[in-house]
Amino acid sequence: MYNFFVNIGLYFSLLKGVFVKFKKRKIYFNRILHEIEVLGLSSLFIVVIVSVFMGAVVTIQTGIQFDTPLLPIEYIGYVARESIVLEFAPTFISLILAGKIGSSIASEIGTMRVTEQIDALEVMGINAKSYIILPKIIACLLFFPILVILSMLVGILGGLFAGSLTDLLSVQDFIQGLQMWPYPFHVFYALIKTIFFAFIISTVSSFFGFYARGGALGVGKSSTKAVVVSCVVILIFNFLLTQIMLG
Amino acid sequence: MIELRSVYKSFSNNFCLQDISCSFLPGKVNMIIGESGSGKTTLLKLMIGLHSLDKGEIFFEKQNYSDLNKDGTNNLRKSIGMLFQQGALFDFMNVLDNVKFPLQMLSDKSDKEINLRAKFCLERVNLLNSQKMMPSELSGGMTKRVAIARAISMNPKYLFCDEPNSGLDPNTSIIIDELIKEITEEYNITTVINTHDMRSVVKIGSNIVYLSNGLLEWSGYKKEIKSSNNTSLNNFFSSSKIKI
Numbered sequence: 001m002y003n004f005f006v007n008i009g010l011y012f013s014l015l016k017g018v019f020v021k022f023k024k025r026k027i028y029f030n031r032i033l034h035e036i037e038v039l040g041l042s043s044l045f046i047v048v049i050v051s052v053f054m055g056a057v058v059t060i061q062t063g064i065q066f067d068t069p070l071l072p073i074e075y076i077g078y079v080a081r082e083s084i085v086l087e088f089a090p091t092f093i094s095l096i097l098a099g100k101i102g103s104s105i106a107s108e109i110g111t112m113r114v115t116e117q118i119d120a121l122e123v124m125g126i127n128a129k130s131y132i133i134l135p136k137i138i139a140c141l142l143f144f145p146i147l148v149i150l151s152m153l154v155g156i157l158g159g160l161f162a163g164s165l166t167d168l169l170s171v172q173d174f175i176q177g178l179q180m181w182p183y184p185f186h187v188f189y190a191l192i193k194t195i196f197f198a199f200i201i202s203t204v205s206s207f208f209g210f211y212a213r214g215g216a217l218g219v220g221k222s223s224t225k226a227v228v229v230s231c232v233v234i235l236i237f238n239f240l241l242t243q244i245m246l247g
Numbered sequence: 248m249i250e251l252r253s254v255y256k257s258f259s260n261n262f263c264l265q266d267i268s269c270s271f272l273p274g275k276v277n278m279i280i281g282e283s284g285s286g287k288t289t290l291l292k293l294m295i296g297l298h299s300l301d302k303g304e305i306f307f308e309k310q311n312y313s314d315l316n317k318d319g320t321n322n323l324r325k326s327i328g329m330l331f332q333q334g335a336l337f338d339f340m341n342v343l344d345n346v347k348f349p350l351q352m353l354s355d356k357s358d359k360e361i362n363l364r365a366k367f368c369l370e371r372v373n374l375l376n377s378q379k380m381m382p383s384e385l386s387g388g389m390t391k392r393v394a395i396a397r398a399i400s401m402n403p404k405y406l407f408c409d410e411p412n413s414g415l416d417p418n419t420s421i422i423i424d425e426l427i428k429e430i431t432e433e434y435n436i437t438t439v440i441n442t443h444d445m446r447s448v449v450k451i452g453s454n455i456v457y458l459s460n461g462l463l464e465w466s467g468y469k470k471e472i473k474s475s476n477n478t479s480l481n482n483f484f485s486s487s488k489i490k491i
Contacts, residue, residue, distance in 0.1 A: 034339070131352075
């Protein structure tokens, strides 16, 4: 329990060191672009693959539940849309990204720690926390919403194809369902959640990487811890934000 | 000159350094020697501010490190070059960018001036042809030479080297040693090397500080070692089978 509170303190102390005024804006801007490429663009493939099948499965499972003539078949499209927008795209994709991006951030920073690259920055008088972590946070905050919007679109497309390929419902019925009771606030809610999750993944993973100890083994352990803790914190915040925004 | 006065450092109530007082001279290769675990690296890290002192004072040209504010510490750090044991080059930058990095972050020079200075430093360590290579493509000796080029890029007054010859073959070790000595004399740098390589001590060492179990056992000029009656130092030297 003592360690838990020590780590919470260290985490906020790390954040305090990250968000400071910096002079060399051009260098930071280039670092942000680099991180967008490394963390964001490289995640496009996994997001698309996961989203297509997620949308397809949601549609088929919803169709199975709607096995009654009392409910119009178009409702499948509506329920699939709401499930994908409200929960699957922001939360499920964030959990996937916690695994991919979180472990990548923690192992990269952890390796910098154990190979003395962070010490080298500090000896030069450069704020290592800000130089290494801030571009990653900004890149995640900027790119996660794009990935989640893409996931929503691709997930819905996956549902549409799965519905028509399995003869569950026609493309026209699905599209009709998608247009039922449009509620833009749900998209806004999903994006707010995504921004929180992006912050959690980037900062928690950076924290575990920055304080990694014990060579390659320590880097591996910190990477695993980063993913596990990020996922747990995401689930807790998912509950809290849902209660606050929709409850 | 760097002067240490009654420096103490402990980790988890186990003392690592106790009552260390010594000085490191400008334009000379100063060496901290001792067995593994004697506190050499800790002493070096205290001097460059990676560890905090428990007690004592460290003076850089009569300026007490502990008394400096944040700006003062940053200014002092601009005058420090550090060669880490494994080089500590940034993985995501090529050789030229690694050398340019401190200049870009800490100086107000133009891009052209930065480029010229970085290339001059790379030429000084004979690696101008490898400027586009990534750190993962370099040999151990090349990594150390790039790290030296990066360390001298800001024209430092102080150069600290943590075991510069570790993991290198004898010939490459000699090249690195000679390079450090030349640079020290050329730019009148206060160089502090932490090593247990007695060949380096004999070849380039000038002022020697010998640590044993966290205590300062002996300090003086290299030529005085022979006439020293310190048993621990004599045993340490005789075990290396190298003649002074």
